[in-house]
Amino acid sequence: xxxxxxxxxxxxxxxxxxxxxxxxxxxxxxxxxxxxxxxxxxxxxxxxxxxxxxxxxxxxxxxxxxxxxxxxxxxxxxxxxxxxxxxxxxxxxxxxxxxxxxxxxxxxxxxxxxxxxxxxxxxxxxxxxxxxxxxxxxxxxxxxxxxxxxxxxxxxxxxxxxxxxxxxxxxxxxxxxxxxxxxxxxxxxxxxxxxxxxxxxxxxxxxxxxxxxxxxxxxxxxxxxxxxxxxxxxxxxxxxxxxxxxxxxxxxxxxxxxxxxxxxxxxxxxxxxxxxxxxxxxxxxxxxxxxxxxxxxxxxxxxxxxxxxxxxxxxxxxxxxxxxxxxxxxxxxxxxxxxxxxxxxxxxxxxxxxxxxxxxxxxxxxxxxxxxxxxxxxxxxxxxxxxxxxxxxxxxxxxxxxxxxxxxxxxxxxxxxxxxxxxxxxxxxxxxx
RNA sequence: GCCCCGGUAGUGUAGUGGCCUAUCAUGAAGCCCUGUCGAGGCUUCGACUUGGGUUCGAAUCCCAGCCGGGGCGCCA
Numbered sequence: 314x315x316x317x318x319x320x321x322x323x324x325x326x327x328x329x330x331x332x333x334x335x336x337x338x339x340x341x342x343x344x345x346x347x348x349x350x351x352x353x354x355x356x357x358x359x360x361x362x363x364x365x366x367x368x369x370x371x372x373x374x375x376x377x378x379x380x381x382x383x384x385x386x387x388x389x390x391x392x393x394x395x396x397x398x399x400x401x402x403x404x405x406x407x408x409x410x411x412x413x414x415x416x417x418x419x420x421x422x423x424x425x426x427x428x429x430x431x432x433x434x435x436x437x438x439x440x441x442x443x444x445x446x447x448x449x450x451x452x453x454x455x456x457x458x459x460x461x462x463x464x465x466x467x468x469x470x471x472x473x474x475x476x477x478x479x480x481x482x483x484x485x486x487x488x489x490x491x492x493x494x495x496x497x498x499x500x501x502x503x504x505x506x507x508x509x510x511x512x513x514x515x516x517x518x519x520x521x522x523x524x525x526x527x528x529x530x531x532x533x534x535x536x537x538x539x540x541x542x543x544x545x546x547x548x549x550x551x552x553x554x555x556x557x558x559x560x561x562x563x564x565x566x567x568x569x570x571x572x573x574x575x576x577x578x579x580x581x582x583x584x585x586x587x588x589x590x591x592x593x594x595x596x597x598x599x600x601x602x603x604x605x606x607x608x609x610x611x612x613x614x615x616x617x618x619x620x621x622x623x624x625x626x627x628x629x630x631x632x633x634x635x636x637x638x639x640x641x642x643x644x645x646x647x648x649x650x651x652x653x654x655x656x657x658x659x660x661x662x663x664x665x666x667x668x669x670x671x672x673x674x675x676x677x678x679x680x681x682x683x684x685x686x687x688x689x690x691x692x693x694x695x696x697x698x699x700x701x702x703x704x705x706x707x708x709x710x711x712x713x714x715x716x717x718x719x720x721x722x723x724x725x726x727x728x729x730x731x732x733x734x735x736x737x738x739x740x741x742x743x744x745x746x
Numbered sequence: 747g748c749c750c751c752g753g754u755a756g757u758g759u760a761g762u763g764g765c766c767u768a769u770c771a772u773g774a775a776g777c778c779c780u781g782u783c784g785a786g787g788c789u790u791c792g793a794c795u796u797g798g799g800u801u802c803g804a805a806u807c808c809c810a811g812c813c814g815g816g817g818c819g820c821c822a
Contacts, residue, residue, distance in 0.1 A: 340783085342781095342782050342783070342785060343779090343782095344779060344780060344781070344782060344785075344786090345778070345779035345780065346779075346780045347779095347780040347781065347782080348780095348782090349781080349782050349783070349785090351783080360782090360783080362781080362782090364780075365780085366780090379774095380773095393781090395781060395782085395783090396781090396782095396783080397783065401781095415756085415773090415774060415775090416756040416757085416773060416774050416792095417756070417757085417773080417774095418756060418757080419756085419757070420756090420757065420772075420773070422784090423757065423758085423772055423773070424758095424771075424772055424773095424784060425757055425758040425759085425771065425772045425773085426757085426758060427757060427758070428757090428758080428814090428815090429815090430814065430815075431757070431758090486820095501821095502822090524822085526820095526821075526822090528819095528820065528821070529747065530747095530818090530819080530820070530821080531815080531816070531817085532816075532817070532818085533816075533817095534821090534822085535820090535821075535822085536822085539822065540822095541822065615820085615821090617818085617819085618817090618818075618819085619818090668822090669821075669822065670822070671822070672821085672822075715822065716822075717821090717822030718822085719822075720822050721822090731822095742813085742814070742815095
């Protein structure tokens, strides 16, 4: 047995009894005749205290261990007020499971900061840091909350292909892959498949999966491989039904994140739960607001990054971190978006503090209109045969959204780089590790 | 796709033509020390992205390459 207790599981019940602990050697302080070894495990750290007089052989072995080696130690647990945890362990046996090479390419507890790039080059060591790990523990929690909420609303989880035959929606660049004798692409979104599923009677589906975009951007907010929560639901009245699910989903995720007190403390963040419902502001209102603040913006265009940021600040003064921008011009939304009146659409974005975290819409379910819109967007309906087939034999009114996990986490934890939110980021230049 | 910026020991830095045999911290190796928790003290180790050029002299200036960071557009 390598471990009987994790560091944080040891309580006064274990005092004066023998425990076995295991983990990484974080630090050794050798004072000559007494040495202190800080051992780190999943839950935290603990102190081993080794006396040269009592256990001379063990003492020599311990003080020569390179930092970050993995050991398992059996010893007596003693109460001690001088130690942070309130106890220390006096080792009796030590099993060295893996020796770490020196020097470390990245210190786990060094007193100098490392560049983010260095951290990513040595991500497995970076992930040993509690503050890095905390992000992924919270990520796990918010994803669990998403599954839970969507299932409670009778959504079923589906998985659609990630190797696909043609462009999902035009627009963004896709990665090409060789598929035997054919050319294929990595999916940029599950859009066409999740819509197709609305013709099956499943009515409410969701997918949490990876998407690939070959955009050559290099910013703090973009990844070439990212994770999203996508939903699609049928028999909706209008896009308001979709927005209602989205805001409750975000609320559930945010709320659950706020309960990760240990991780938030490590990250020194406070998460305040947003109130429901989120504000709704139409695209026209946004244009008007921004024009009052600065130079006019062209109607029909999507908002620029700077406009979004400005709007974020304005909404903040009204106490709104989250808000929907609704009734986008049809020209700024993809072909499958349901038109509304002359030039508008039933498309919306969810913004968080000036950053787009989700976009969705009611979709077109009438095939004639869909083909018309494809053509209007400069796309060839022939390329969408498989997709269009789903609309020929009975397709109910429907809609959905896509919601970026990393963007969400980045805003939730106020991190300044989206790469912090994904274990092994893929960006314009990084393909390894 | 367009634009801006950067590259010095394992890590993070100082350095703006000679005072660089390159600073400091962190780290590593070793020695001293019985209560450390950013332990302390001493010793040692370790670096100018590559190639060309300018110059009596280049880490420093110029050109090109390589690698990286950021902004915009687009998007999540």
